[in-house]
Amino acid sequence: MAKSAKTKAVKTTNLSEMSKTSQRELISKLRKFIRKEGGSYLDDPNITSIGIGLKVSGQGDKAVHTDKVCIQFTVGSKLESATEIESMDSKLIPKTITIDGMEIVTDIFERDYKPTYTILGAEAIEENRRKIRMDPMQPGISVGHPSISAGTLGLIAYDKSSGAPCVLSNWHVLQGGTGQLGDDVLQPGKHDDNRINLNHFGKLSRSHLGLAGDCAVAKIVDRKFSAEILDIGVIPSKIAKVDLLDGVIKSGRTTGTTRGIVRRIDVTVKINYGGNTGQRRIGAFEIGPDPKFPSERSEISMGGDSGAVWLVTTDNGAPTNAFAGLHFAGEAKGNADEHALACYAHAVIKKLDISLTPPKSGTTIRGIDSGYDQDFCTQRLPAPELSDELMDDAVLVNDSHLIPYTHFSVCQSKSRALPRFVVWNIDGSALKKVNRKGMRFRRDRRVKKCYQSANEIYRNNPLDRGHIARRVDLIWGSLEEAKKANRDSFYYTNIAPQHERFNRSSAGGLWGKLENAVYDEVDVADLKISVQSGPVFSDDDKPHRGVLIPRSFWKLIAYHDQADDVFKAKAFVLTQKDLISDLESLELDEFSVYEVSISRLSELTDLEFPTLESLEDVSIEAFGDSPPARKIRRGALLFS
Numbered sequence: 275m276a277k278s279a280k281t282k283a284v285k286t287t288n289l290s291e292m293s294k295t296s297q298r299e300l301i302s303k304l305r306k307f308i309r310k311e312g313g314s315y316l317d318d319p320n321i322t323s324i325g326i327g328l329k330v331s332g333q334g335d336k337a338v339h340t341d342k343v344c345i346q347f348t349v350g351s352k353l354e355s356a357t358e359i360e361s362m363d364s365k366l367i368p369k370t371i372t373i374d375g376m377e378i379v380t381d382i383f384e385r386d387y388k389p390t391y392t393i394l395g396a397e398a399i400e401e402n403r404r405k406i407r408m409d410p411m412q413p414g415i416s417v418g419h420p421s422i423s424a425g426t427l428g429l430i431a432y433d434k435s436s437g438a439p440c441v442l443s444n445w446h447v448l449q450g451g452t453g454q455l456g457d458d459v460l461q462p463g464k465h466d467d468n469r470i471n472l473n474h475f476g477k478l479s480r481s482h483l484g485l486a487g488d489c490a491v492a493k494i495v496d497r498k499f500s501a502e503i504l505d506i507g508v509i510p511s512k513i514a515k516v517d518l519l520d521g522v523i524k525s526g527r528t529t530g531t532t533r534g535i536v537r538r539i540d541v542t543v544k545i546n547y548g549g550n551t552g553q554r555r556i557g558a559f560e561i562g563p564d565p566k567f568p569s570e571r572s573e574i575s576m577g578g579d580s581g582a583v584w585l586v587t588t589d590n591g592a593p594t595n596a597f598a599g600l601h602f603a604g605e606a607k608g609n610a611d612e613h614a615l616a617c618y619a620h621a622v623i624k625k626l627d628i629s630l631t632p633p634k635s636g637t638t639i640r641g642i643d644s645g646y647d648q649d650f651c652t653q654r655l656p657a658p659e660l661s662d663e664l665m666d667d668a669v670l671v672n673d674s675h676l677i678p679y680t681h682f683s684v685c686q687s688k689s690r691a692l693p694r695f696v697v698w699n700i701d702g703s704a705l706k707k708v709n710r711k712g713m714r715f716r717r718d719r720r721v722k723k724c725y726q727s728a729n730e731i732y733r734n735n736p737l738d739r740g741h742i743a744r745r746v747d748l749i750w751g752s753l754e755e756a757k758k759a760n761r762d763s764f765y766y767t768n769i770a771p772q773h774e775r776f777n778r779s780s781a782g783g784l785w786g787k788l789e790n791a792v793y794d795e796v797d798v799a800d801l802k803i804s805v806q807s808g809p810v811f812s813d814d815d816k817p818h819r820g821v822l823i824p825r826s827f828w829k830l831i832a833y834h835d836q837a838d839d840v841f842k843a844k845a846f847v848l849t850q851k852d853l854i855s856d857l858e859s860l861e862l863d864e865f866s867v868y869e870v871s872i873s874r875l876s877e878l879t880d881l882e883f884p885t886l887e888s889l890e891d892v893s894i895e896a897f898g899d900s901p902p903a904r905k906i907r908r909g910a911l912l913f914s
Contacts, residue, residue: 287378289341300343301326305540307373312542316555320364322386323348325541325560328518329381339537345371345378346538348385385611387545387603389446389488389580404527405466407473411497413583414504414525416462417443419453420470424463426527426581428600429510430501431491434674435648437633439499440491441476443581444602445483448490451549453478455885456654459492479654485557486625487617488602505531506585506593511630513619514586514596516559521587522598526579532569533591534561534614543615545603557621559599561614567591575604575614584616597630624665627674645678646697652834653841655804657683657697658881668694671720677767680759681750682743684767690822691727692770695808695881696742702801706756708749715739718765726766731819740772742807770809771823799834806830810847810878825849828875843886845875
């Protein structure tokens with residue numbers, strides 16, 4: 275790789291010989307390398323993690339961390355000969371790696387990892403405050419899913435959409451391989467008190483297991499709480515991204531308050547969670563013991579500490595309110611090198627869509643502009659999940675990719691200057707009739723003009739300003755709410771270019787009638803429906819006046835069928851593929867509507883619908899080159 279001019283600024287990899295600017299530049303280059311190439315190294319069955327650390331000199335008790343920055347690998351077994359390497363289907367890790375023109379040394383340790391919720395041995399249940407039922411609850415005490423032994427309540431967070439208080443811990447503490455969203459969760463965990471019926475405190479609301487972390491939140495339903503971390507005495511309110519040698523502190527169910535030093539960053543680790551979950555790759559940083567603050571039993575974490583949060587400390591060791599990471603794993607049994615792994619706080623907060631601070635005093639939890647309500651129906655229905663790439667493309671308003679309006683929320687794409695999706699609620703029992711007279715389409719001032727496609731693409735052609743969330747769906751509630759929703763529906767963030775024959779009733783109105791068909795054919799519980807919809811973006815969409823025009827749109831309708839007492843979801847794709855083959859011509863073919871499976875919808879949109887995977891229907895007819903889908907014809911019974 276050619277040496278760039280920028281690399282000349284970094285002439286050494288020894289931290290003590292580098293300026294702060296040079297340190298940041300070097301770490302930035304190594305982070306880019308880990309993100310780009312780390313996955314290919316982890317494909318090696320013997321490599322258990324890769325990250326950025328400081329070179330270790332010597333072995334065993336004589337091992338000393340130098341200040342030389344390196345790429346550190348951990349392996350299941352240190353293989354000495356070419357024969358051993360070949361027998362493991364492994365490859366030799368080079369002594370140096372060239373990164374952006376610099377020779378970076380590598381370091382290799384023999385180490386396996388395990389999640390730290392498993393209770394080791396026949397541990398005696400101590401009658402202490404961390405392992406008993408507490409009311410109010412506070413971070414640092416025992417929690418868990420009924421199928422899990424016990425982990426740690428990390429901190430009190432707040433749902434960004436609803437403002438509801440939640441408990442933050444790990445996926446493998448609050449959900450595990452057999453749990454599902456909506457399940458009851460316990461404080462204390464079952465291992466510490468098996469009176470499950472007495473210890474419910476809330477319901478599992480969101481979770482994630484992947485590169486963004488091992489994390490989950492449970493909405494607090496019937497317990498008081500204090501946000502102050504037990505025995506540390508601070509309330510986390512800021513998010514920190516740690517660097518090498520930063521000091522950190524945590525409060526966990528098993529080992530209590532312990533301190534450590536960050537010794538590897540930007541780590542990607544392979545961990546086997548067992549059962550149907552199997553091996554997963556988790557993004558993390560690694561913490562070693564702090565020799566200035568040794569812990570009891572020389573352990574900074576043990577089984578049951580999973581879910582504890584690590585806070586940054588000052589130079590003199592005082593705890594701060596800066597949340598750095600969520601503890602989730604430690605060394606496997608038999609490994610003498612004491613250490614802990616933590617997911618990055620910023621990734622967890624972003625993935626779970628939570629905030630560290632409660633709603634402002636005097637505001638209601640769900641106000642007139644609070645947007646889509648995920649708990650509107652009998653089963654929680656979150657908005658579709660975005661990959662990291664799509665999240666980077668999303669417009670953020672108040673640090674959230676879901677822009678709230680009255681009864682709906684929008685995820686707006688920067689690159690396409692169109693809504694990627696819109697999510698909304700319909701209360702059929704409270705619909706109002708509000709005239710659209712005098713309503714005008716307008717930009718949302720919260721979103722930059724360059725990210726909104728406005729009137730310029732609709733002039734003198736057969737393109738309509740197509741509402742994603744239908745105006746008539748949104749005008750319910752009090753008269754004030756209905757009027758506000760009516761106005762909000764005309765923001766360009768809720769609008770996408772649709773051919774006039776696709777959008778208007780002259781085409782039969784099938785797309786707009788899907789929600790109505792629910793009420794006509796199904797006994798809907800409380801007359802409440804949640805809807806999600808948006809364009810299907812493709813790289814080969816037809817450009818028109820600087821905007822790529824989507825050829826297809828999708829819609830997902832969810833409701834509780836009272837007759838069957840089952841929560842159901844139906845997904846549809848409507849294509850205007852032939853209609854937009856020539857935007858200047860009206861001699862065009864008809865459109866088609868298809869019912870598709872949830873998994874196929876995820877493939878088409880690059881969005882994730884994890885809570886709906888179990889609700890898929892068997893489909894019977896092909897949609898283009900896709901797996902089977904059922905074509906919907908006019909007059910067809912859509913919801914049988």
